[in-house]
Amino acid sequence: MSTYGTPGAGPTGPVVHDPMTLPADDNVNAYTFCVELKSGQWFLQKGKMIAYYGAIEFNGIGHGRLDRLVRTSFHSPLHASDWVVAEGSGRMLLADRAFDVNSYDLDDGNLTIRAGNLLAFQPSLALKQSIVPGFLTLIGTGKFVAASNGPVVFMEPPIRVDPQALVGWADCPSPCHHYDHGYLTGVLGGLRAMTGLGGVSGEEHQFEFVGAGTVLLQSSESLMDETATGAVPAEPGVPGGGVPGPGGHGQQPPGAPRLPGQLGDLQRRFGL
Amino acid sequence: MFRLQGSKVLAVEMTGDAVKAKNGSMVAYDGRMSFKKLTGGGEGLRGMVTRRLTGEQMTVMEVKGQGTCWFADRASEINLVSLTGDKLYVESSNLLVTDAALRTGTTFTGLRGASQGNGLFTTTVEGHGQAALLSDGPAVVLRVSPQYPLTVDPGAYIAHQGNVRQSFQSGVTFRTFLGEGGGEAFQIRFEGDGLVYVQPSERNTIAGDL
Structure with missing residues (x-):
């Protein structure tokens, strides 16, 4: 038996957690989430693990062995380097810069989330880039953790x-x-x-x-840091793809110098 | 007597005794208090030289008097620790207030300290009494026991106490250099019997980007 049963000042002292008392797939406090792994896998954003009990291995998504998993539940190949797969048995604590973290359950549903807010998700969910730039969509059944x-x-x-x-x-x-x-x-x-x-x-x-x-x-209203969602294929019709559709309005490309005499937005407003 | 008022302000009631506190962390007091800066962390000439040499510098003041004194630092969360003869290892930047009866010193931490970006040395607090630690977000206290060793991200570690051995784990492989590392290239493993304090936030470390 551990001699560190009651640290702090008796009953008012801090709560001490061990693998038995840590919640399984639930919040430890508003800022820390505990994931239970039973020889299973979780996807998480790089560097969001703060501590773990047990034997857990962290591998980049590019790891050859994980190819099959990536094919079935990870559909944003171009930002794979921001994500890792935790694999093994034990309990793992996740946190992100002392932001609030929460878990959400999807039951055969879909949810679109700002890319910077998503922290981790179960591989039973499929992660896809949203058509809306900067957002990711999760589809399927399972749990995910988001920071806000x-x-x-x-x-x-x-x-x-x-x-x-x-x-x-x-x-x-x-x-x-x-x-x-x-x-x-x-x-x-x-x-x-x-x-x-x-x-x-x-x-x-x-x-x-x-x-x-x-x-x-x-x-x-303070945004979380943006994380890249990966580039989209440069095809006509793909938002953010960088290729104008046929018969476009000949709109001025963003960032081009405004010519003297042009009023930019104002000009368009008046239909000139 | 240490008492938390909310989670970000520490109230200390004193009856003629003294505490050591981070310089400039007093926010209010009532009663009669005297504040005295202690050169070299109040550890005498030897401590002063050690701290200078190790870079584990700590500007500390001694607060003495009768009444209540309130301490806070940059709206960081404060965590109370009671020591009963055991040793607490903490980064000097995370230490807010200690009982004057507690002895503080420096110790070599080796690679763990280096991986945290905090230098090779850390501060120890020893004796009987209370100490207050700072953390970014409320700290989670995790027990280490012989059957349950614990692995911690260096950037989230703030302190530990008790009889634990720590070893440094590196998961750096050729994949790390291809940019396909596991994101957790450096870890500290704690074994033995004690408590480890982690914060829900990671400092910037050299391991942060690997």
Whole structure:
């Protein structure tokens, strides 16, 4: 028996965990999640393991032995280097920069999440790049762990949300942009948006969700660091693919210098 | 008497006794207090020289008086540790307050310290009394026992106490250099009988990117 049964000041001391008392696939506290592995596997983002009991091996996804697993549950080949597979038996603690972590269960469902927020998932789920740039979609049945800046709130559509607070959405509630037209149209609106003069609330642009499903929001507007979702194939019709479709509008490529006399966004606003 | 007020402020009630605290960590006090900077961590000339040489520097003040004194540091989480004759190993940057009765010193940690980016030495706290540790996010206390050895990421380790052996594990293989490493190239393994404190956040270490 261990002599370190009751550290701290008696009953008020900190809780001591050992492999028997650590929760299986549940939170230890709001910032730490414990995964139980019984000769199984989990996918996790590189460097998010903080401690483990037992015999667990961490292998990069490029490891030859894992080829089959990657083929069935990992569909973003181009960002595979950010992910590792934990394999073995024991209990493993996951955490991410003291952000709130939570686990979610999918039952034959789908959920799209901002790439930087996803921490780990069971291989029974398939991870795919979303068509929406910067997001990943999980499909299937299983558990995944996500980090957020502050606790996560679940909302039912129809709802409009702030872009920085959006963590993800489940069951296809049609994500789209929404602009407050009173602020963004007309000469004054354009000037306001460009210069910030005349009062912008910073909330003229939102994401809108309608339809059946769930929207996940974090309770702060500081974004988590972006992680790469991998490049998409450069094909016409692929958002972010970098190839304009045939018969495009000849739109100015982003970043091109604005010629004198051109008003850019304002010009388009007036239909010039 | 140490008492946590919330999780980020430590209140110490004193009746003429003293505590050693990280320099500048006092946020409020009532009663009569005197603050005295202790050169070289209050470990005398030898301690001062050792700390200078090892780079495990610690600016400490002695707080003495009657009343209540509150301590906090950068809104970090504070964890209380009670020592009953055993030894606590902690990074000097994670140590907030100790009872004046506890002896502090430095010890060689070898590769573990280097992998944490904290240098080759660490601070020890020994004796009977209480100490307060800082962590980024509330620390999780994990027990190490002979049948359950524990492996920890160097960036999340903050302290350990008791009779444990630590060994350094490196999983660096040729894959690490191909950029296909396991992401956990350096680990510290604890065996024996004791407690290890880990924080839910990783410091930047040389191992962080491997």
